[in-house]
Amino acid sequence: MKLTxxxxxxxxxxxxxxLTPEEEAxxxxxxxxxxxxxxxxxxxxxxxxxxxxHAATADVPLREDVVEPSLDPQKALANAxxxxxxxxxxxxxxx
Amino acid sequence: MSAAELTDLSILELxxxxxxxxxxxxxxxxxxxxQIEKLDPKVKAFLLVDAEGAxxxxxxxxxxRRSGGAEGVLDGVPVALKDIMLTEGVETTCGxxxxxGFIPPYDATVVRLLKQAGxxxxxxxxxxxxxxxSSTERSAFFPTRNPWSLDRTPGGSSGGSAAAVAGRLVxxxxxxxxxxxxxxxxxxxxxxGVKPTYGRVSRYGVIAFGSSLDQVGPIARxxxxxxxxxxxxxxxxxxxxxxxxxxxxDYRANLEQGVKGLKLGLxxxxxxxxxxxxxESAVRDAAREYERLGAQVKEISLPHTKYALATYxxxxxxEASSNLARYDGVRYGLRVGGSKGLAEMYFQTxxxxxxxxxxxxxxxxxxxxxxxxxxxxxxxxxxxRTLIRRDFASAFEQVDAIISPTSPVTxxxxxxxxxxxxxxxxxxxxxxxxxxxxxxxxxxPCGFSASGLPIGLQILARPFDEALMLRIARAFExxxxxxxxxxxxx
Numbered sequence: 001m002k003l004t005x006x007x008x009x010x011x012x013x014x015x016x017x018x019l020t021p022e023e024e025a026x027x028x029x030x031x032x033x034x035x036x037x038x039x040x041x042x043x044x045x046x047x048x049x050x051x052x053x054h055a056a057t058a059d060v061p062l063r064e065d066v067v068e069p070s071l072d073p074q075k076a077l078a079n080a081x082x083x084x085x086x087x088x089x090x091x092x093x094x095x
Numbered sequence: 096m097s098a099a100e101l102t103d104l105s106i107l108e109l110x111x112x113x114x115x116x117x118x119x120x121x122x123x124x125x126x127x128x129x130q131i132e133k134l135d136p137k138v139k140a141f142l143l144v145d146a147e148g149a150x151x152x153x154x155x156x157x158x159x160r161r162s163g164g165a166e167g168v169l170d171g172v173p174v175a176l177k178d179i180m181l182t183e184g185v186e187t188t189c190g191x192x193x194x195x196g197f198i199p200p201y202d203a204t205v206v207r208l209l210k211q212a213g214x215x216x217x218x219x220x221x222x223x224x225x226x227x228x229s230s231t232e233r234s235a236f237f238p239t240r241n242p243w244s245l246d247r248t249p250g251g252s253s254g255g256s257a258a259a260v261a262g263r264l265v266x267x268x269x270x271x272x273x274x275x276x277x278x279x280x281x282x283x284x285x286x287x288g289v290k291p292t293y294g295r296v297s298r299y300g301v302i303a304f305g306s307s308l309d310q311v312g313p314i315a316r317x318x319x320x321x322x323x324x325x326x327x328x329x330x331x332x333x334x335x336x337x338x339x340x341x342x343x344x345d346y347r348a349n350l351e352q353g354v355k356g357l358k359l360g361l362x363x364x365x366x367x368x369x370x371x372x373x374x375e376s377a378v379r380d381a382a383r384e385y386e387r388l389g390a391q392v393k394e395i396s397l398p399h400t401k402y403a404l405a406t407y408x409x410x411x412x413x414e415a416s417s418n419l420a421r422y423d424g425v426r427y428g429l430r431v432g433g434s435k436g437l438a439e440m441y442f443q444t445x446x447x448x449x450x451x452x453x454x455x456x457x458x459x460x461x462x463x464x465x466x467x468x469x470x471x472x473x474x475x476x477x478x479x480r481t482l483i484r485r486d487f488a489s490a491f492e493q494v495d496a497i498i499s500p501t502s503p504v505t506x507x508x509x510x511x512x513x514x515x516x517x518x519x520x521x522x523x524x525x526x527x528x529x530x531x532x533x534x535x536x537x538x539x540p541c542g543f544s545a546s547g548l549p550i551g552l553q554i555l556a557r558p559f560d561e562a563l564m565l566r567i568a569r570a571f572e573x574x575x576x577x578x579x580x581x582x583x584x585x
Contacts, residue, residue: 008458015416015461016423017454018442027458030516034459037517038405041475044482051477052484054307055293055533056337063333075200079427088425091433091440 101126106320120171124153140259152215170213193448203300220255229522247506250280275526278538282501282551293533297332322346355389360494364400370503377542409476416460501551
């Protein structure tokens with residue numbers, strides 16, 4: 001299955017990745033090859049099968065809802081590229 | 096005892112000497128630091144060495160020993176961690192430029208458990224970026240080299256964890272395994288690697304790759320050492336909703352009980368044309384060895400094995416594309432651009448922060464999840480995953496465990512597979528079905544090629560049957576001295 005350049009660009013936009021023209025060409029051919037390789041799954045009749053979304057074999061119970069101290073805001077903000085007071089700061093969203 | 100002799104001790108041997116006061120934790124930790132200084136410029140296993148932190152923890156352990164407070168097997172035994180695990184106050188990059196300089200505000204649960212057990216933590220180990228790779232060449236910083244042959248890779252993605260153990264830089268390490276990232280590097284470096292059952296070990300504070308597949312596990316030089324490390328981390332954690340509540344058994348209690356009367360399956364689909372004949376013959380020899388030891392070995396079939404690679408390379412990238420959406424330049428890590436607004440900052444940060452393999456998998460995963468393709472790719476793969484799980488479920492009605500090669504080849508040369516993503520993906524062909532099914536899996540050395548490269552034997556068991564899996568591994572190890580062999584450079 002051959003991906004078009006337009007499809008590569010659309011996927012990159014969905015993934016918020018800016019690609020160079022060289023990367024677009026590279027991923028166009030490499031992703032096409034990978035998608036060709038996964039085509040073999042089509043040979044299997046899976047219509048009546050339930051999907052497996054995880055591999056947990058034990059029960060996954062909920063824990064008690066107990067109030068506990070959470071991360072100190074200064075610690076939580078310490079790695080942020082930009083902060084304002086106790087907030088993360090981001091570039092402007094609207095023009 | 097020289098540093099090289101000291102670091103050649105197993106964890107349990109060192110633990111005994113610490114208990115008998117023949118050695119101190121500080122001596123053991125200094126020996127590791129000396130070995131790292133001498134050998135790591137060649138092996139390149141470490142991204143960061145925390146000498147000060149490790150020595151402080153070692154002295155605290157020695158103090159506990161003096162005051163009678165040191166009881167655990169790992170108290171005073173230095174270890175190191177794959178850089179995917181958060182360490183409070185110590186840089187954690189996950190092998191990526193996008194996290195360069197990130198100082199975690201808390202410890203992963205596995206890190207906390209090791210610290211509580213008294214293990215000095217020597218530092219952070221190299222890996223493929225975000226654990227995506229099978230050779231550690233996809234680290235954003237530098238490739239790690241195989242101590243057995245420095246022009247070859249140690250495998251990956253936990254290549255630093257395996258190389259550090261094989262090279263006698265450290266006694267034991269933790270890695271993570273999403274599609275074989277503990278077992279394949281263990282096979283390629285002649286070490287013992289254990290991927291526990293999905294849910295056995297907490298992932299809290301372990302950077303997420305494929306959340307339905309990821310597990311943390313040990314790499315060590317002997318089965319008993321791996322069992323001792325696993326014991327400390329196999330604890331229920333309310334902070335990981337997938338963490339199993341059942342209590343782990345004593346993994347070393349029955350290790351020496353042998354394999355007499357056990358039924359072992361040899362899946363015919365795990366012997367492929369094109370695989371290294373030396374690997375095939377070493378694994379078939381191991382099967383005969385198990386028969387000699389009293390096990391019944393029978394050929395079994397896991398008919399959907401040939402679909403596992405395609406299934407995995409849709410599911411894991413899909414989950415990764417979702418997990419890696421968090422690297423957006425807002426809360427931590429790299430930020431690039433922004434003069435043209437928030438969206439431009441996202442695009443530039445991710446373009447410059449992620450390496451080529453990570454971008455490729457984000458693209459593949461995003462495509463498989465996108466409107467119009469979700470059913471054909473992601474949902475289809477999840478349904479095939481059901482067939483793969485059923486294969487194992489029916490196999491385990493006939494046998495107690497499955498033995499196979501871990502990797503189709505021995506350690507390959509640096510650069511040999513980096514140009515062709517599919518050739519690299521094939522390195523995981525025997526390890527990733529286990530992750531899709533959520534089973535425990537181990538790799539242990541079962542021989543060496545004519546050119547002196549280690550060969551790994553994989554053992555798969557029923558969910559939460561790590562104790563039996565380790566016992567089967569130990570029964571083979573006891574008959575051989577592969578684990579006593581060490582690379583010439585060490």
